[in-house]
Structures are given as C-alpha cells and as structure tokens.
Amino acid sequence: MTLTRALQGTAEEFDALRLATALTLEVRSRAETEQPEGSLPEVVAIQRLISLSRGGASIRVIWARDVSEHVAAAPALYPLQAVLLLLDGVEHVIEEADGTRRNAMFGPARRKIYGYLPSTDLFADRQALLCADTRGQGRPSSLYSSETGQLLSRADFDSLISEILSAQTAVNVSSTRAFIFRQTVSTIVAELFENAELHGRAAMDGTPIKKSGIRGIIFHRIQSHAPAQARSAASVGSAADVLEISVFDAGLGFYGSYSGQPLQEEVPLEDEWEVVHQCMLRHFEDDVSGVGPSHRGMGLYEVLRGLKVLGGRIEVRTGRVYGYRTFMQGEPKLLLEAQASRSRPGMPKPRLLDKTRQFVTVPTVHEQLVGAAIRVLIPLD
Template identity: 45%
Template sequence: MAEPRLLAFRLPFDLVGERFERDVVLHDTTAEITVPDSFESDMADDVARSEVLAIQRLLTLSRHADIHFRWGAQIAKRVLASPSLFPLLAVAITLEDAHHSIEGMDVEQASADIETARRRLFKQRLKTDMFSDTQVVVCADSRGRGTPPDLYGNGGRMIARDDFESLLEELVALQAGTDFSTSTAVKWSSALATVVSELFENSDTHGKTELSGLPIRKNGIRGIVLKRIELDKPAKKATGEEAAKIDAFELSIFDSGPGFFASFLRKPIQDDVPLDLEWKVVHACLERHYEPGITDLRPGHRGMGLYEVLRALQLLRGAIEVRTGRIFGYRTFMEGDLKFKMEPATSLTRPGMPKPQLLDVERRIVTVPTRHELLVGSSIRVIVPLH
C-alpha cells in the first residue's frame, strides 16, 4: 500500500487560492497547516475578504485528511487569548481530532491551552462596544455546543426576527459611528435582519444534519462572521469625484452540512451531475415557490427567500456571494456596479426589482455557472457599505 502524501498548507493564502483544489482532490490523508506569526498582517490584505471561503475549505479538508496545525508562538498567544476575533482560526481550534503544536511549547501544554481557548470561544458573546472590527459566533453542533445564546433562546430554538433586528441595530449603528442617523440605523437593521434571519434559518434547518437526518457526527460546525472592512469606491467622471475607500459591514454565514444540492435532492452530488442541474437546484433551494421540473424532497421546506434577500440588498446597495457544492454565485447592487437581471420598469408586479437569479462569480454578467472544486456545506457572504 502506498504511503499517504503529506499536504502542506500555509494560512491564510493556501486556503484561498487555486492550489487548494489541485491538492485536495487527490484525497490524501494527512495535512500539515502552518499558522505563521505574520497571519494578522497577511489577513490585512485583500485575502481577508475571502475568509469565509477559507473556512469552508478548511471544513472540507477536515473530511479528507488528518490535520496537524503548527502555530507560531506569537499568533498562538493572540488567538488563544481572544479566539472570537479570528474566525478562520476559531474554526481551526473547534475541529475535532485535529492536532496542534505551538512553537516553543511542549505538546501537553499546547493541548491544554487549545482546550482552554475552545471553552473561552464557546462562552464569548457578541460585542457591540467597537472592541474589534471582526467577530465570529461558532455553533459547534457535533461537540454539543450548537446553540450559542446570542442566536438561540433557552429552549434551543433560534431567536425571533425582532431579536435579530434589535441585535443588528446595535451592531450596525456602533460599527458605522456617531454620525450614523437613527432613521438610517433603523432602516439598515430591519433590512439586515431580513437577510440574517433568512440565511441563518436556512443553515439551522439544513446545515447541521447528515442526509440520513441524523446530526453530523464529526466537525458539524456552523457560524456567523461579522466584520468591518474597506471597499474601493469607483471614481465618477461626471462629477470629478476621485476613487476612494469606504467602510462596509460584512456578514457571512457558513456550515459543514450536505450542501444545497444534496440537501435538496437527498442524495450526494456526483462528478457526473450536470453543472446546470446543480445551478438550477441551488436556485430552487433559495426560492420559496415551486420550481418546475425539480422535486424538493425535504419535509417542510419553504426556501430561503432569495427575492426578499436581494430586495433588502438593493435597498442597502449591497452584494451577496453564495458558495456551495461546485457553485459560486453572486449579485451586486453596489454603487458603480452594473445591474443585471432586473425587472423592467413596466413590470406589473415588481417594477425595477431584482429577479431572483444569481450570476456566475467568474464571468460576472452571465447566469451560466463555472465549475469550482467541490466543497462541503455552504458559505454565504453579504457586504453592505456603511455610508
């Protein structure tokens, strides 16, 4: 029997670029992941915008390989003290059966410190006091820690829409700063509550069980990532306004469930499944109405409400990215971006409103999907400018 190859990854870059696809499809059984002391400065680059995709790829890797994390001493000190400020690394310490070594520390002490940080992560609450520009809430379902109090009530049920709205109003208003008007904060919190509730409810319903309906036995992990980021604002030739940086609020949701296609049709996705069928199924998952030619096999499924999500993002001049299976779709309503797939102004039902259709992230203006590497679960990223 051939010896398993050792895969070597360096965070964060190797979980964002094309190298991940080339290596993971080999189904090797051991992966060594370096977490360098330069991690924070590396994440200050544009790669930070792909952090939720890196999380989804890490969860996929955990299905194919035994993982050994090798931490630099300084980054380990920072992360283990405040794990909720480092979404990708918070997921790393949540993984079951992963091994951790820390530079300059014996294995027993490193294991104890990782366990302490994990308990700290599960106890931490969302902060609204501008303590950090980045936060993560992790639902570690397979560890029995799947209902953090920020997102679930005492009975283990998701908090109500009104509670989402109250939480987001405080988060958005404080992230935006003191010159953010009360009326604007109310508008944003209501629209964002629609987006958050729809997306997280979909993850709660379909992202924490196997196709059998049983809970995911290993590395069943879901979560929400909140960030304040900077976006490039394009120049306006007509007014002479120059290009600039603008603040934005990013909200991402991820899970390690079966993914949209498998969850919807109750069977694993295979290589011979046509990509256009997967694209159609993804849209059927996102919509509440009946999709002709596709039968939903999930009991009580009502869809995520893609139209409602896109309508809220149109109001907020935001964007969305959806990554599941081999699909990577997006829509944008940001200032300066071209708008596609909109209802005409003469529409009798939804004049000027977005059609419930994703575009392909690679080709940007078409609805024909590009094939990407097969990932477990799903990740959805929403970006909204703050001004």
Template identity: 30%
Template sequence: MISFSQNATVSNIEEALGQIQEPPNVVRVPVNLRYGGTFGITGALAQFLATWSRSDESAELKLYGNAADADATSALAQEPHGICALYFAKTLAGPTGQQLDVRQALERSVPRILAMQDEQYRDTMGSRGVFLGCFARAKNEFLSPLYATPKRGALLSRSQYVAMTTRAISSISPTAAYQIGDENLAQISHLVFELFKNTDEHGMTDPGGKLYSRNVRGVLFKHIALQHHVPTVGRPASGFGAAMAFVSRVLESKRKFAGEDGKLHATAQTPFIEINVFDTGLGLAKRFSGRDQLEGISVDDEVDIVKRCFQLHETSKEGVDGGSGLTAVLQVLKHLKAFLSLRTGRVHLYQDFSSARAGTIFEPKHWNPSSKQMEEIAGASYSIVIPASQA
C-alpha cells in the same frame, strides 16, 4: 503542506481544496488575515477546514511562527478562522513540529465563546467585527443571540433578529448603522434570519441524517473601510475576483465634494458592512437533491438546484416579523447597491446589485466564468457586502 498566508484570498482557498489529498495532509493558517477575513474568506476557510478534517483521520494543524506554544495557540484562538482551525484539527503541532494538546489549545477560545453567549459583541473576536459561531457538540452550541432555547429549531423570532442585527452592526460601526437606517437594517436582519434558519434546518446532519461530530454554523458581521483611488494599498487583491470589481466600482462612483483648493475630491474612505452566514454541513445541492454524491449532476443542474433552494425562503406573509419574502430582501439589496456571493458544493456564484442594470430576482453568475466547476466543498457560505453610505 497547505499553508495560508495573511493575504489569503478566495482563489487561494480554491487552489488549496485541490491539494487536500496530497501528503502530508498538514494545514497552516495565520493568526491574522488581511482585511480581517472579509469578502467571504472566513466562511470559505471554515468550509475548507471542515472538508479537510473529514478527509483525514489525523488532520494535523501546524502553528506558524517562533513564539511560545501557549502564545501561538492563544493568538490563533482569538479570531473566527483560528477557532475553526483548532476546532476541526484532529492533531496539533507547534512551529517546530512538537505535538500539542488540541483540546487544551481550543480552551483558549472560551472567552470569545462566552462573549458570544453573553451578547458582548465587541469581545467576540480580536479584529473589528462580530462573530457568532455555533460549534456542534459544544457546551454553548446554541447561542442566545440566535436561539430562544438551546436546541435545534428553537431560533429567536424575526423581530428579535432585527434587534440582534442592529446591535451587532452598531457595535462595530454606529455610523454605518445610522447610515443604513432602521428600515433597511430590519430587511437585512430578515435575510440573516432566513439564511441562518437554513443552516439550522439543513446544515447539521450528514447524508444519513446523523449529526456531524464536527460542524459549525456561523454569522459574521464585519466593518470594512477602503481607500479611494489607491491601486494596491488599502484595497483587496485580485484574488477576490468579482468582489474586487464590485468594490472598485463603488469606490470610483462615490460622490465628490469641493475642497479648499476648489477641486472636487471624494471622501478618503468608503465604509462597507459585510454579513457572512455559513455552515459546514452537507451543502445545498446534496441536501435538496437527496443525493449522497454530486456525481451524475451537471454543474448547470447544480446551479438550478441552488437557485431553487434560495427561492424556498419566499413566503406570502407580509411584514418583517412575519416574513416579506426573499424578493423584498433582494429589492433592499438592490437599493443598497449590495454584493452577494454564495459558495456551496462545486459552485461559486455571485450577484452584483450595484449596477443600474441589476435586477431584483436571483440571477447569479459564476465567480470564475472560465472554470464553472470548482472543487467540492462542505456546507454553504453566503457573503453580503453593503456600502454603508449611499452618497
């Protein structure tokens, strides 16, 4: 059985991918995730769950705890990763092994889905954040904050994505939205638009062009407040890899202010905003190489394909509404000292824009340099972490 704890990290998910075919193919996910599923965890878990579900006809999800079945399923259905777990599960077992109705359990997530559709952003998830999840074949698959009409390809305009992104970030942290500023929020929303547009165009169908029966496309906005000068408490674990190095560098570089004791002190916490755009479709390399399988494609070639995919978002039009190209967005990420990671296929890539040496072109590094080839995973997940305050 594959069990994720509340402290699940990127490394834990990578390890679990290698265990999917090992019997019994049962998965347990916690009701809550430490740090609220930040640093790409929510998207990566959704990718894992899709990979697991497509590998097994029974794909059993087992609930944690000793609580009543109704309480356990209701609590799980309040968070993005929990909704995804219930959605991708084909069978469901209670804490003691009793069989439960998956469809009935999933109905407990309906209030969250309706909040997404009605743009009640603060009610879209239990912890501090905004989740917009488009679940294939669901009644409310095409959410109004993302789509103009309920059909594939009918996304809202870039200018409407600016309004959506601003409202979403403001709903979780008005201060962070103010610190980021209108101009940068507009550029961030442009990236959200381009990446979500990619999920709509390329993340919904299998190799034969048929719509997946179980598939999710999502956008997650999270607010993270991390403490300064604390080695363990209040900071992510080492399993977050490059993201942890980025966060630590940002925290240590914060400007210090004179306190009443005459000594210099950093502010108690630094706020970050994470934007996670993900899908559980075919994955970038398969989609853009036209292959059903990745066998025969080296990891280096896969990275090259991914880089070309990312560059496909470029446009010659000027202005946010018409599109100013990915280069302009990368310049904004550089200005904001942001961190970008991408998990797709067999690669996990990242780019840190916080250092003085960081460029403004897409030159990603491997998340784990000693093991460049990862277990294959469904879809693609982009995580962008931005320090809200630049001081």
C-alpha cells in the same frame, strides 16, 4: 505549509491537498490571522478548511507560541483560526522560539468561543458567533434561548442584530433611515442563519453530522473601493466603510438539501446551478416545491430584495458553484424587473451571475466544498 497557502491556493492546488493522507499546517506569524489582500473571502477559506477536515487526511497544526497566545486571548475575533480550533480530530502543537514543541491545550480558548457575546462597536474589526455541533456546543447563548435551547425568536434576533449595528450608522443619517437599515440587515441575517439552522446540522440520512459540524455568522467591518468609473477624480483612492456579513454551515449544501441526493461528480454542473435558482424561487413563486416541509433557500429572495434596498452585494458558494449579485454604487445593475412591471417594478429577478465570469448566468466549475457560505456586503454610509 502555512495555513494561508493551504487555503488560498488555486482550485487545482486545493484538490491536490485533498488527496494527501496527512497534512501539516503552520501558523507561525500573526500575519496568518489577517485577511490577505486580494484573497478568497475568509468564509470561503473556512469552507475549504472544513472540507479538508471532512476528508481522510490527518491534520496537524503547528502554532508559534506567541501566535497561539494571541489567538487564544480572544479567539472569536479571528474567525478562521477559531474554526480551526473547533475542527474534530486535529492535533495542535505549540512550538517555542528554540524549536521545542509541546501539545497545545486550547480548551480554555474553545470555551471563550462557546460563550462569546458580540461586541456592539465592531472596532475589533471581526467577530464570529460559532456553533460547534459535533462538540456538543451547537446552541450558544448568543444565538439560542438558554431556557428552551431553540433559535432566538425573530424579535430577539432583530434586537441582537440591531444592537450590534447601533454604533454603525453614520451620525448624519436620519432616525427613520437608520431604523430601516437595521431592520433590513436584521432580516437578511436572520433569514440566512435560519437556513443554516435548518440545513447545516444533519447528514444525508438525517442523522447529526459526525465530524466538524460547524455553523456560524461572521461580522467584519471593511473598507471597499468603488469601481473607477463610479468615482470622481477627487475621490480616486478613497474607500467606503462596508459591513461584511458571512453565514456558513457544514451541511449538505444547496443541492443535497433541495434534492435529497448527494452531489456526485457525475451530476451536471448546470443541474446544480439550476437547483440554487430553484431555491431562490422559493419565496418568489408559490408553486416551487422541494424535498421536505422546508428546504434550502427559504427567504433567499427576501435577502436579495433587502440588498437591493440597501445597495449591497451577495455571494453564494456551495458545492461546485459560486454566484453573486450586486446592487452596489458604481457596479452594473443587471437582471432587474422592468419599471413597468405590475408586481415587482425595479426589483431583482431571482437569478445569480457567475462569480468568475461576472456578467453571465452560465456557471464556472469550482472545487467541490461542503455546506454553503453566503457573504453579503452592505455599505455603511
């Protein structure tokens, strides 16, 4: 089975894979390194991949030699394949054109991932900054201080993100607007990755994750078509440049981090959905508390506010739920405070809409995945 087919199937097909005792995944074409049109977001495919690794099945990956060399030359530019290389307990095999096979030696490629420094132009399309906690590489120099091993200070993080974005602002944008854009995006990314740092490294008992503990940030410049009702006749078919930023971890997910309890099948879906919203209320209402001194969702409402300012979109995939909010041009702006509100006029209410049903706040059940993945889309024009 190809890697794409395994990770892009229906929820029922994916759940069937998790029942297997052994899986063979094939990466035989460079098309496997591209994001299929109309598919699940890459970060959700990564969540599925890590979830398979955490299961009981043994995993074997067969790479066509030319594809393996293509990925190994710059693995951080292929986030899904880079995560595949960092999974624990996976057997990698290279297949030659004549069908002969040999064990893959991906050590040098992994070292490139650990030492990758982000590009400032994004003309490479995608790039990933990855933390491989269970491989002893959980603090890459791109995200952590080489002196203290601690996560970059907010000022240093702002500098990193601002540098990445410096070439992304349109030339006709004022310096003030460009500054606000970079600062807001920096705040969004920092808030999300600080959550992954706090909640994406430990198991329920507080000990480090023992298998495939991977966290990361993915930057991807894409083109997005506005909804038809938002376009004039002259602009039909045109697309806008959008910055897609995804932050993921392989931790307990929102429910486990907030409640201190594992997410079992018997937990009502509505309870899990409500926990996500309790997390969003963390910086919206001062009296919302959770388990521990700092818990899942700190700053998530700040992210929502920032995206409202930027006209962006957020998608949250954790456990069995998949929610979103959008403030993008041409898309319905729902769940906003009244303009007459004394405290938050026009600001978003701390609620998500269901990703499947779009305009309702009642959740749809999805296959259960480990950790959490948050994807934001930000227009660049």
